[in-house]
Amino acid sequence: VLREHPLSSLLATRPSPDLWRALGGFFSDERLQQLFGRYATYVGSSPLSTPATLMLIAHVELDGVWLVDGGMHRLARTMADLGQQLGVDLHLNTHVSEVLVKNRKAVGVRLDDGTALTADAVVFNGDTQAIATGQLGESASSAVTLRPNRQRALSAFTWCIKGQASGFDLDHHNVFFESNYPSEFNTIFETRQVPSKPTVYVCAQDRGPAGNRNKAERFLMLVNAPANGDNRTWSTDEVNHIRDNALAVLDRCGLTLSFRDEECVATTPTDWHSRFPGSGGSLYGSASHGLWSSFTRSGARSRLKGLYLSGGSVHPGPGVPMATLSGRLAARTLLSDII
The missing domain is CATH 3.50.50.60 (FAD/NAD(P)-binding domain)
Structure with a gap:
């Protein structure tokens, strides 16, 4: 590798410092720092601890984001169909x-x-x-x-919602930030708690080129959480409190999601852990924290x-x-x- 790519070229990929500090050298407005720091969560990690190399993700997205025709589950169905055509026996559930x-x-x-x-x-x-x-x-x-366990990547609380949005038009992918981004990740990774003022992701599934927008739309709302689903459970009241905190963030940004409780299905880190044993609810394996983290994966x-x-x-x-x-x-x- 070093013969083909001199050490100076490798260092130019910015394996150090961390992403957050590197972005601070480019942007004086912390809102832009937040925006580009968000890419650390693509690998379930904190921008305060991931190598600045992850700035490359933003360059990849300059060409746009791909949508799977028929939704993400279509990808799994197509792979299953292909396997069966090749003689694979599937033992589901x-x-x-x-x-x-x-x-x-x-x-x-x-x-x-x-x-x-x-x-x-x-x-x-x-x-x-x-x-x-x-x-x-x-x-x-x-x-x-x-x-x-401390090396686990992010987990999440998610809500699948059938309802209506008002306030302004949504894109297919939407991220709503709170003001103190470092505090959010310190809360998740250091104190192992769910932030009271989280960054909120909303996927408006019926918006965009592949959408089929009706009066009642499909939304996925997500907030990041620690991966402690193997040693912590959440009551319905606690899950609803976390949901209400997320909705409050949307409201402060000018967006209102209206829905009935029976048309809102929550998934917690405990649920993710039950689906992926051994994970604690981590959606990404281990966090990409530190210079050598990528080299420690199996x-x-x-x-x-x-x-x-x-x-x-x-x-x-x-x-x-x-x-x-x-x-x-x-x-x-x-x-x-x-x-």
């Missing part, structure tokens, strides 16, 4: 209790009902901490490194022969494009080992 290991090699999986499915290799697409904490059997637990080949890794908690990182690349890397590595 099926819990795996154990990775089967024989002679220090992964040889299949055991389902919750006791059924054993043997295989030449196993590809795991969940948070690697489910393996490390023994949730897929003690025999496989040493296949990856156990990650301290690669496609685990320490257990025959067990391969993909998904947002491994290299190259979180997000649909990165997770897709991780799947390709896992497939390529598996094939190179078998053939």
Whole structure:
């Protein structure tokens, strides 16, 4: 790498200082610092701790943001259809209790009902901490490194809403900022609490080129939260209080979302943890904090022969494009080992 790219070129990518300080050198208006610092959350991290290299994300988005025709679930459906065309058997809503290991090699999986499915290799697409904490059997637990909980990336509270918006026109993607951005991330990562005045993301799903706007629209509202869903639960009153704080931020910005409680479905860090065991509700694996964080993620080949890794908690990182690349890397590595 150094032969092709001199050290000066590598340093120009700004691995240090952190993103927030680097942006402060470009912008005197803290609102612009907030706007471009938001890109740290794309990898579940704080702009106060991520390398300034993440400024590159803004340049990528200069060409626009892609929308999947038919919604994000269409991508999963299309991949499933393609797999079935190639002879893949899908076992939906099926819990795996154990990775089967024989002679220090992964040889299949055991389902919750006791059924054993043997295989030449196993590809795991969940948070690697489910393996490390023994949730897929003690025999496989040493296949990856156990990650301290403090290194977890962001979780979130989300609300799927059917309602109406008033005040001003929304785009498909909308972000509403509060004034003290550093305080928000210190609250999440240091005190492990949900900010009382959070930054709020609203996806107006029926706005934009692919939208089908009716009187009642679909909205996704999100606020960042600590990934402590494995040791904390929230009552309905607490979740509603967090929701009301988010709505208050929108109101201060001039937007009102109107809906009935029965048409608002909340998802908490505890819910995310139940969907992605071992994660604590982290949506991005480990946080990209510090100069070397990107190099500490597991690669496609685990320490257990025959067990391969993909998904947002491994290299190259979180997000649909990165997770897709991780799947390709896992497939390529598996094939190179078998053939």
